[in-house]
Amino acid sequence: MIAKLTGKLDSTGEDWVIIDVGGVGYVVFCSGRTLRALPEKGGIVSLHIETHVREDHIHLYGFQEVAERSWFLLLQTVQGVGAKVALAVLSLYGSEELTQIIAAGDKTALTRVTGVGPKVAGRVTAELKDKVAKMDLGPVAFAAEVSTSANPGGKATQAAAGDAVSALVNLGYGRADAFGAVASAARALGPEATVEALITAGLKELAA
Incomplete structure (x- = not known):
């Protein structure tokens, strides 16, 4: 099974790329995000690969990131x-x-x-x-984009969201439900939200 490919970018299409590895061209299907992150033609590219083997084909799927x-x-x-x-x-x-x-x-x-x-x-x-x-995605990774895209103080908001999730879990709520409630609260309250405000808003979400 192929787990990773590194070679020269030969060509690209709507949802695929051909990587030249030692003179052998591999067709790899990719997401639009991975395709947009690729270098210019002839540049060196390295992709994490997932191999799908079926009765009628072998398909390679490539990803810029492990996540x-x-x-x-x-x-x-x-x-x-x-x-x-x-x-x-x-x-x-x-x-x-x-x-x-x-x-x-x-x-x-x-x-x-x-x-x-x-x-x-x-x-x-x-x-x-x-x-x-x-999933091990760090403290409330889903809240990261909400906070960091707003202003440089986003990391503080991430920490507050993580503390808010922990508090709701300690109150007896399921971790998944707590994540969802705090995510909604973080979007509504913005980057300046405190732990207390996120907990309060989160509780309202859970009670709705």
């Missing part, structure tokens, strides 16, 4: 989500955005992805919520 590869595999554990749909999701949303979307149960965001209808979006959020809460 993206992990999401690719995780998304496909949901019924109705195959490799093509998983790549479409990853083309629209990065790892941190996806963590935030799943934790908050935001089905509407997922239906913006081509090939994802309301039923599939519902299954993705329902089936992956607990798994996302257990």
Whole structure:
């Protein structure tokens, strides 16, 4: 099985790239985000690879980051989500955005992805919520984008969100539910939100 490929960028298409490794060209399917991060033609590229072996084909899927590869595999554990749909999701949303979307149960965001209808979006959020809460993504990684995109004080907001999640868990709420509640609170309150404000808003979310 191929786990990683490093070589010269030969050519690219809508959802694929050809990597020349020692004179052998490998066709690798990629998300739009990975394709946009590639160097110019002839440049050296290194991708993490997931190999799919079927009766009628062998497909290689490439990822710029390990986290993206992990999401690719995780998304496909949901019924109705195959490799093509998983790549479409990853083309629209990065790892941190996806963590935030799943934790908050935001089905509407997922239906913006081509090939994802309301039923599939519902299954993705329902089936992956607990798994996302257990993933080692740092203290409330899903809140990172909300906070850091607003101002340089984003790291402080991340810390506050992490403390708020811990507080809600200590009060007896499930970790996945606490993640979702604090994510919604962080978006609503903005980068200046304190731990106390996030806990209060989070409790209101959980009681709704």
